[in-house]
Amino acid sequence: MNAFFGRVPIAGIVAWFSIATDLLFPVLFIACSEYRGRWWRWLALLVFPLHMGAHALYNTVPYIDNVHVVMILAVAALALFNRTRIETGQVGRRVEGKGGVAAVLVDLIPAAAVGTFLAVILRADLLVLGDFRPALTAIPLVILLVLAVRGIPVVVVLILSAAGLLAWRWVGVRALYALVPLGVAAVFYSVEQARRRRAAACVWMAVVVILAGGFVTSQEIRRRKMIDFIRLLKHAGRAEAQGYKELARELTAEALRMEFTDAQALHDSMEFLSIVGGSNVESVRAEVRKRLQKVMQMDPDWTVPRVNWIANLLLDGRLDDAIEEARALVKVQPTVASHRAMLGYLLVxxxxxxxxxxxxxxxxxxxxxDETRINLAVVAAVRGDRQKAADFLNEVLAKDPGHPVARFDLEHLTSDPETVKADIKHLVPPKTFAPIGRRLDRSGLARAEAGDLTSAVKLLERAVHYAPRAAVIRSNYAAMLVRSGRPIEEAIAQFETALRLDKGLLPARRNLVRLYVRLARRQIGENQTEAARKTLRRALPYAAGRALAEIRQMLQELGDAAE
Incomplete structure (x- = not known):
């Protein structure tokens, strides 16, 4: 599956056909065109194929916000070779090919290239997202497609450009992209009518280079600013770890004073702040929340911040508000599976x-x-349909035998079906909520350090729910169960699950062996010899060194010679 093209094979075929067409275009042009002796035109023509070739190497497709860049390059390349064939109504020099099948093929290639690229864009942004509004920004590609067809009157292009402006209601300033093909075509027509065509073309190419250079420079400045932001946060983290708390506060404050003027950069800064924001969890959460609200104001149609906002509502315990936000998200993008799964999870x-x-x-x-099937299994179990619940869980375990929640739910469904409830122990949240688990883990550890073990256990239990595959978080939860005096069996179960997720997690292995030995000694004291033997046998695969020798000694004393 490709994240951009979806699971439909034809979408990927169309995408690669578009790229292949663009790459074959120069070859066909050199073979068929009477312009083949002009080397500088060959170089200009390669701009668009190289751009698409880069996307091929990275296995990506430009999103709608990149269409105007691609479209300008395409129009420039096509117009340089006199392949747009615009009828202006004026007497102008028109250079024709030599005729025949080869010339016809060359005339069709630009339209085919643009048309297939348009199909890919609509697949990636309209069909996958299920939202017609982003697709409206592909109007410039429709205009470009018309420009690429021979003999289209300029009045048709004018009408299409004006119609493109009507999309302003849905896409805002991006509607102005519709004017770009007409503007670029006018530039090349002016070059065609100039007395010194080559000089005029060089002037316009210089303008393009300056604009492109300005764009690249602005992007580089933005990238450097983000690097400086991350560097300050990392230095603050190191300073705090070494006991320089005042210096850590100063560095963090300096990072937070940095201004980000576009939604993407501000969102990225929020993500990095969540990861390396220091030990003051509450202040970090407040700053993240503030930045997230600002991002949503800057770009209301961007769904990623809205998903993150739902996660923040859950962190604050505002489940009903999270449900309403999820409903709104599904209304905007009804065909996105993760949105429907998230709403279903919240409603259950x-x-x-x-x-x-x-x-x-x-x-x-x-x-x-798989989380969707597990949650459907929980719904079926709550309603008393145990067979249906078991079928869903077995489907998941057939693909992923180690899924911690599916195993847990199936064990409960088999041993005591009445214990399966629509709670955080048995439901699985969407994977997009995994960052909630990391934040709750940090909060729980901070509460434990402050001496509030009860709150720490509750926070870590929620952390395990939101990040069920995070072995470290589950290990932290198990350790907190021990510290708070909860039954040893609960902690053992969590450590075992953590080690199934990550066999190399050494702290979990050591703690689990200690708990096995502790449980076995208690069982021996209660004259439960057979139970103690089983417990020690379970400890053997995890034990090493002195612990292993101790376990073998205990087994010998119980009359069980361990290998």
């Missing part, structure tokens, strides 16, 4: 099983992940 948590099941089934039809 609230106890709205019928509505939640409907959304989860819709997500499953859109090929959502």
């Amino acid at each position: 948590r609230r106890g709205k099983l019928d509505e939640g099941e409907k959304e989860l089934n819709a997500a499953r039809d859109l090929r959502a992940g």
Whole structure:
């Protein structure tokens, strides 16, 4: 599966056909065109194929916001070779090819290239996202397609450009992209009519280079600014770890004073702040929340910040508000599986099983992940349909035998079905909520350091729910269960799960062996010899060194000679 083209094979075929067409264009031109002796025109023609070739190497496709860049390059390349064939109504020099099949093929290649690229864009942004508004910014590509066809009157281009401006209501300033093909075509027509055509072309090419250089420079400045922001946060983290708390506060404050004027950069700064923002978890959360709200104001149609906002609402315990936000998100993009799965999960948590099941089934039809089947299994179990629940869970375990929540739910469904409930122990959140687990983990450890073990256990239990595959978080939770005096069996189960997720997690291995030995000694004291033998046997695969020798000694004393 390709993240941009989806699972439909034809989408990928169309994308690669578009790229191949663009790369073959120069070869066909050199073979068929009477311009083949002009080397500088060959270089200009290669601009668009090289751009698409770069996307081929990175296995990506430009999003709508990059269309205007690609479109300008394409029009420039096509117009330089007199392949747009615009009828202006004036007497102008028109250079024709030599005729025949080869010339016709050359005339068709530009339209085919642009048309297939347009199809890819619509697949990536309209069909996958299920939102017609981003697709409206592809209007310039429609105009470019018309420009690439021979003999189109300029009045048609004018009408299409004016129609493109009507999209302002949905796409804002991006609607102005519709004027760019007309503007670029006018530039090349002016070159065609100039007395010194080569000089005029050089002037316009210089303008293009200056504009491109300005764009690249602005991007580089933005990148350097983000690097400086991250560097300050990392230095602050090191200073705090070494005990220089005042210096850490100064460095963090300096980083937070940096201004980011576009939504993407501000969102990136928020993400980095969440990861390396220091030990003051509450202040970091407040800053992240503030930046997230600003990002949503800057770009209301961007869905990623809205998903993050839903996560923040859950962190604050505002489940009902999170449900309303998720409803709005599904309304905007109804065909995105992760949105439907997220809404279904939230509704089931609230106890709205019928509505939640409907959304989860819709997500499953859109090929959502395994968490959707697990949550449907929980709904079925709560309703008493144990067979249906078991079928869902077995489907997941057939693909992923080590899935911690699926195993846990199936064990409960088999041993005591009444314990399976629509709670955080049995439901699985969307993978997009995994960062919530990391934040709760940090908060829980901070509470434990402050001596509030009860709150720490609750926070880490929630952290495990939101990041069920994070072995370190599960190990931290198990350790906190021990510190808070909870039953040893609970901590052992969490350590075992953590080690199934990451066999090389040494702290979890050592703690698990200690708990096995501790449980075995208690069982021996209660005259549960057979139970103690089983416990020590379970410890053997995890033990090493002195611990292994101690376990073998205990087994010998119990009359069980361990190998």
